Amino acid sequence: MRVLLWHVHGSWTTAFVQGRHEYLLPVVPGRGPDGLGRARTWDWPASAREVTPEQLRDEHVDVVVLQRTRDLQLVRQWLGREPGRDLPAVFLEHNAPGLEPDDGPVPHTRHPLADQDRIPIVHVTHFNELFYDNGRAPTTVVEHGVVDPGERWTGELARAAVVTNDPVRRGRTVGADLLPGLAAVAPVDVFGMGLAGLHERHGLDPHRVVLHDDPPQAAMHAELARRRVYVHPVRWTSLGLSLIEAMQLGMPVAALATTEVVEAVPAEAGVVSTRPAVLWDAVRTWLHDEDAARSAGEAARAAALERYGLLRFLADWDALLEEVVR
Structure with a gap:
């Protein structure tokens, strides 16, 4: 099957393209949001290949995985086909409601595809499916899958690890304001993108809180595994894949009981x-x-492998795509 999708969420796409299909990834000059192409910091197979908008016109596409309302317009423009009518389609919703400026208040957030029934909405957590107003759109949940980074925890460094992106901009959403409290009880390493200005914004001691800005994923996993504990201070997100990755590394986790976390982390983990x-x-x-x-x-590793294993994830997506293209 040839699956068209945009490179929107690198970690999620890394798992998705491990499947048995051919994956067409639009690429545009400058690699902007309309076409990032292949990832540069993740390991993707050759079956995930880049295509230009011009090349897409001549490609056979079996199904499209939409991830933004913008993708609907791009399919019409580049392929001359209507998603859900001329081309089988699903809409993958990564986010919890209320994260985008136009979302409206939670729990009354109406999904942008709520007023149609040709394109099913695929949520990545049951929490998201519950909290969105999905209207008359058919919905399903395909929970995350993660490429197993391996059991690598040593805990040799008596430090806490946090992974977050753009904490200065996102602030309370990702729990950036909670870092001073954490730093008071443990030295902290913060990994992620867009960390510049974090010390100044929250009055953090750079000797107590060390920033690791935009590390390659493999290097980050190696460093996370050396820290004693993983801390997930995020107030509002779908379900951080970094939390699942830390669990699969074999790290004990301390996490705010928000959104899907209460389902992902059993008491023993x-x-x-x-x-x-x-x-x-x-x-x-x-x-x-x-x-x-x-x-x-x-216990964390065992739980994460059982619930968020790659084989289960790919099997769920295979079943869904086959149903959609029938």
């Missing part, structure tokens, strides 16, 4: 709470009790 002080107590415990950290990390 870490501590989940709406009270940051409870999370900080867990971090203190693991910093001083390596055996307890190891035990929780082993």
